[in-house]
Structures are given as structure tokens and as C-alpha cells.
Amino acid sequence: MTTAPTIGNLRVNGATLHYEVRGRGPLLLLIPGGTGGAASFDGIADDLAAACTVATYDPRGMSRSALDDPGAEQHVAEHADDAFRLLELLSPGEPARVFGSSSGAIAALHLLTARPERVELLVAHEPPVVEVLPDAPEHRMLIERVQATLRTEGLMPAMAVFAAGLKKGGDATEPRAEIKLPPQAAARVERTMANLPYFVERIVPSFMSYAPDVQRLAALSDRLVLACGQDSRGELPYRPAALLADQLGKELLHFPGGHTGLTTHPTEFGELLRKVFRV
Numbered sequence: 227m228t229t230a231p232t233i234g235n236l237r238v239n240g241a242t243l244h245y246e247v248r249g250r251g252p253l254l255l256l257i258p259g260g261t262g263g264a265a266s267f268d269g270i271a272d273d274l275a276a277a278c279t280v281a282t283y284d285p286r287g288m289s290r291s292a293l294d295d296p297g298a299e300q301h302v303a304e305h306a307d308d309a310f311r312l313l314e315l316l317s318p319g320e321p322a323r324v325f326g327s328s329s330g331a332i333a334a335l336h337l338l339t340a341r342p343e344r345v346e347l348l349v350a351h352e353p354p355v356v357e358v359l360p361d362a363p364e365h366r367m368l369i370e371r372v373q374a375t376l377r378t379e380g381l382m383p384a385m386a387v388f389a390a391g392l393k394k395g396g397d398a399t400e401p402r403a404e405i406k407l408p409p410q411a412a413a414r415v416e417r418t419m420a421n422l423p424y425f426v427e428r429i430v431p432s433f434m435s436y437a438p439d440v441q442r443l444a445a446l447s448d449r450l451v452l453a454c455g456q457d458s459r460g461e462l463p464y465r466p467a468a469l470l471a472d473q474l475g476k477e478l479l480h481f482p483g484g485h486t487g488l489t490t491h492p493t494e495f496g497e498l499l500r501k502v503f504r505v
Contacts, residue, residue: 244290245283249275253317259328261421269492277505306336357437457484
């Protein structure tokens with residue numbers, strides 16, 4: 227059953243965040259990645275809200291979360307602080323469960339290291355923290371190529387360079403079965419296309435140059451679940467989470483689908499998330 231969420235706005239430093247709340251009980255904060263916003267979680271939020279309070283939001287600069295200065299540089303620490311401010315608003319004094327995907331998982335990792343008292347358990351799904359990889363210089367060059375292509379050729383050629391760099395072997399053209407998205411998900415993809423320029427120009431270079439505090443994560447590893455898509459093996463977003471899990475002595479959790487399994491396999495994805503959070 228679909229329930230209309232309670233919608234709110236929260237003033238934070240340099241932005242106004244659009245957030246949505248469903249359900250009752252302990253808080254579960256869902257942090258979207260890529261060009262997604264609160265709508266990224268439409269396929270799972272209602273089911274999760276049957277057992278807890280589910281909060282979703284548009285990250286600063288995305289969709290309905292307007293920046294005071296549209297040209298402002300973006301920083302992981304500031305995005306993590308936005309998540310902290312939402313926790314303070316919605317779960318004052320109580321640690322919350324947190325899920326983050328892709329760039330949202332990077333913000334969530336920083337939240338855990340900066341404000342561990344506010345996080346009961348974090349599930350970080352494919353955070354592309356490529357600075358932990360032994361071939362990190364290669365990926366810095368990828369980001370430079372994406373930015374250069376954006377300046378000289380435009381948005382879609384830059385996205386093609388970026389997509390190729392994320393794929394196994396750097397090849398974005400290998401044959402794949404076409405995935406038919408549910409109608410709601412297809413509509414969401416269309417809506418989030420408007421976020422692409424901001425994502426490529428300011429989120430990608432900032433977030434993919436972020437180096438997590440691995441020693442701090444090790445000290446907090448009992449509150450951290452590192453996760454990947456079962457179809458992502460060999461692709462760039464998979465590798466940092468797998469390496470971190472190995473370094474921290476953690477089992478790597480596999481969700482259905484690939485990097486965008488939340489969109490392509492929402493039912494199965496939500497079921498596993500409920501098991502992990504025990505809701």
C-alpha cells in the first residue's frame with residue numbers, strides 16, 4: 227500500500243533540503259546517490275515504513291533541494307553534515323540506522339566517522355571511494371578526462387567517458403540484456419536527468435577524490451556493513467567496498483542487481499535491507 231509521505235524543508239548551511247518521512251518508530255535514513263533524490267527510494271520506502279520511520283531526501287543541489295549559490299563547490303563533509311542535521315531533526319538524541327548508495331554511501335561513511343554517536347548501523351552500498359585502491363592514480367586521470375570532455379564536448383560525451391570508466395575493463399559497449407524498468411522507475415529516471423550537469427561537474431570530482439579515514443572506520447566497523455551488487459563484480463564501484471571489507475575483516479554483503487539494483491530489483495533489494503536492519 228502506498229502512503230503519501232509527510233514533506234518538509236530543512237535549512238542547512240548554504241541550502242534548503244527537501245525531505246520526506248513515512249511510518250513510525252526508530253529512524254531509518256536513506257541517502258541517495260548519483261542524480262537521484264528522495265524518489266530513488268519510492269520502490270522500498272513504504273514497505274520499510276511498516277516497521278520504522280523512514281526518511282528520504284534530495285541531497286543539496288539535487289531536484290527540490292536548492293543551493294543558495296547554484297555555482298557553489300561541493301564537499302563530502304558538507305553533504306554528511308546535511309545528513310547529520312536531518313538526524314538531529316528527526317531522531318534527536320537517538321542513534322539511527324542509515325543506508326547510503328554510491329555517492330550517498332560516501333557521504334554516509336563520512337557521517338559515521340564524524341558523528342558515530344548518531345549512527346546505530348550503516349549499510350554502505352558501492353561507495354566509489356577509489357582513493358583506497360592501489361590504482362587510484364588511474365581513476366584520478368579518469369575524472370580529469372571526464373571534466374575535460376565536459377568542457378570541450380559537452381554533457382553526454384562526458385557521461386560516456388565516465389560510464390566507460392566504471393565498467394569492467396573500461397568498456398561500456400559490451401552487449402548486455404536490456405533491462406525493462408518498472409513504469410515508476412522509468413519516470414523517475416526521466417525526472418532526474420535534469421540533475422546530470424550538476425552531478426558530473428561538481429559531485430563526481432569532489433566525491434571520487436574523497437579518501438575515507440580507514441583507521442577510523444576500523445574502529446567503528448561493528449556499526450558498518452559494506453555492500454555491493456551481485457552483478458557488479460569487476461566494475462569500478464564494486465572494488466573499493468570489496469577492498470575495504472577485506473581490510474576491515476568484514477563480510478561483503480551482496481544485494482540483487484548491479485550498481486543500480488535499488489532501481490532494477492526494488493522488491494528483492496528492500497527485502498534484504500529489512501533483514502539487515504531487522505525491521
